[in-house]
Amino acid sequence: MPTIEFRNVSKSYGKIKAVINLNITIKDGEYISLLGPSGCGKTTTLRLLSGLIQPTEGEILWDGRPIQNLTPDERDIGYVFQQFAIFPNMNLWENVAYPLEVKGLPEEEIEETVEKYLELVGLVDRAHLFPHDVGAADLQRVGIARVLAKGAKVLLLDEPFGALDFKIREKFQDELRGIVKRLNLTAIHVTHDQSEGMAISDRIGVMKKGRMIQLASPMELLFRPSQIFSAHFIGESNFIEGVVYKKLDDSIVVEVIGGFKITCSSNVRSFLVGDRVVVGFRKTFSRIVEGDGENAIRGEVVTDRYLGEKRRILVNLQYGMRIELIVLPHIRRFSRGEEITISLDPSVLLVYNYPREGLDEALEVT
Numbered sequence: 001m002p003t004i005e006f007r008n009v010s011k012s013y014g015k016i017k018a019v020i021n022l023n024i025t026i027k028d029g030e031y032i033s034l035l036g037p038s039g040c041g042k043t044t045t046l047r048l049l050s051g052l053i054q055p056t057e058g059e060i061l062w063d064g065r066p067i068q069n070l071t072p073d074e075r076d077i078g079y080v081f082q083q084f085a086i087f088p089n090m091n092l093w094e095n096v097a098y099p100l101e102v103k104g105l106p107e108e109e110i111e112e113t114v115e116k117y118l119e120l121v122g123l124v125d126r127a128h129l130f131p132h133d134v135g136a137a138d139l140q141r142v143g144i145a146r147v148l149a150k151g152a153k154v155l156l157l158d159e160p161f162g163a164l165d166f167k168i169r170e171k172f173q174d175e176l177r178g179i180v181k182r183l184n185l186t187a188i189h190v191t192h193d194q195s196e197g198m199a200i201s202d203r204i205g206v207m208k209k210g211r212m213i214q215l216a217s218p219m220e221l222l223f224r225p226s227q228i229f230s231a232h233f234i235g236e237s238n239f240i241e242g243v244v245y246k247k248l249d250d251s252i253v254v255e256v257i258g259g260f261k262i263t264c265s266s267n268v269r270s271f272l273v274g275d276r277v278v279v280g281f282r283k284t285f286s287r288i289v290e291g292d293g294e295n296a297i298r299g300e301v302v303t304d305r306y307l308g309e310k311r312r313i314l315v316n317l318q319y320g321m322r323i324e325l326i327v328l329p330h331i332r333r334f335s336r337g338e339e340i341t342i343s344l345d346p347s348v349l350l351v352y353n354y355p356r357e358g359l360d361e362a363l364e365v366t
């Protein structure tokens with residue numbers, strides 16, 4: 001429900017900078033996910049908003065009002081963890097009712113509230129069961145009902161599906177997003193699972209080493225990531241270094257290693273001839289073609305492997321670069337040493353200024 005703003009927020013533990021100069025606004029009713037390598041500051045961001053820890057610098061605003069002086073209990077926040085603290089000796093109903101009883105609410109109000117939220121998570125008919133009678137997903141549903149019954153307007157979810165099986169996770173993702181949207185809550189969800197972030201969120205924040213690298217919609221991150229780290233971290237991409245060779249009306253030509261020239265046509269207006277750049281393309285977006293195609297480049301197959309439902313084809317390009325393609329399993333298999341032609345659609349190529357810190361460091365995932 002509320003709009004949350006982090007304004008120049010940093011959090012350090014001695015020399016460790018867990019969060020650095022975080023400036024984001026999470027809109028009223030928005031569902032945000034935080035993704036990033038381990039230790040990049042995702043949980044710290046949740047803990048700062050919950051009030052469990054205080055920023056070293058900056059302020060956090062709730063509908064425009066600073067909340068530093070509020071204790072965790074004074075913030076209308078529900079914190080949901082991977083392993084929810086369910087009381088094993090209470091049935092599901094009692095688990096949801098407990099914090100309301102502690103608050104001293106009238107019996108009737110407790111009855112109504114517990115029923116409302118157990119209904120919302122689909123457990124009202126099984127409210128008499130005990131935690132050991134139900135599965136992990138239902139325990140998590142109880143946990144969510146409990147924080148909502150307490151009056152949470154902001155949900156903080158730290159790997160909430162971490163303990164669930166894959167198939168249940170998918171169903172639960174839809175369910176949780178539905179609840180957040182129906183109640184017009186504001187949600188921030190930490191996950192390691194990119195497809196979960198893509199499925200559940202309005203926007204995804206990609207973090208690295210304490211910094212918010214990009215906060216954008218799933219589609220933007222997939223098709224037009226503005227930052228090279230996002231293009232690398234979300235999904236999988238190949239990157240080729242080059243120099244802008246020619247500038248045309250709506251496109252540029254980049255000369256890469258070995259003199260190969262690639263035409264790139266999306267978001268390239270700001271580049272100038274001579275600029276050092278990196279051209280990126282999704283491993284899933286390049287096509288293997290017969291004969292010549294646009295930006296056609298020849299290469300030799302190194303390996304062609306199945307990986308789950310997809311195939312990964314490693315290719316040595318004729319210009320001395322190695323790239324990987326991810327293709328659907330039904331196309332014909334390629335043998336080692338076989339020559340293939342790859343066509344790179346100019347409109348899906350991503351062009352970035354060569355990173356100041358160097359390409360390896362810019363792409364580093366630690």
Ligand code: ATP
Nearest residue numbers: 013016017018036037038039040041042043044045
């Ligand atoms: P993960 O994905 O592994 O859960 P994360 O992105 O949530 O990681 P955080 O838990 O926010 O990362 O930690 C960010 C950095 O701050 C890490 O280097 C971590 O070791 C450090 N850190 C977090 N809490 C503390 C603490 N209480 N004392 C010291 N360092 C801490």
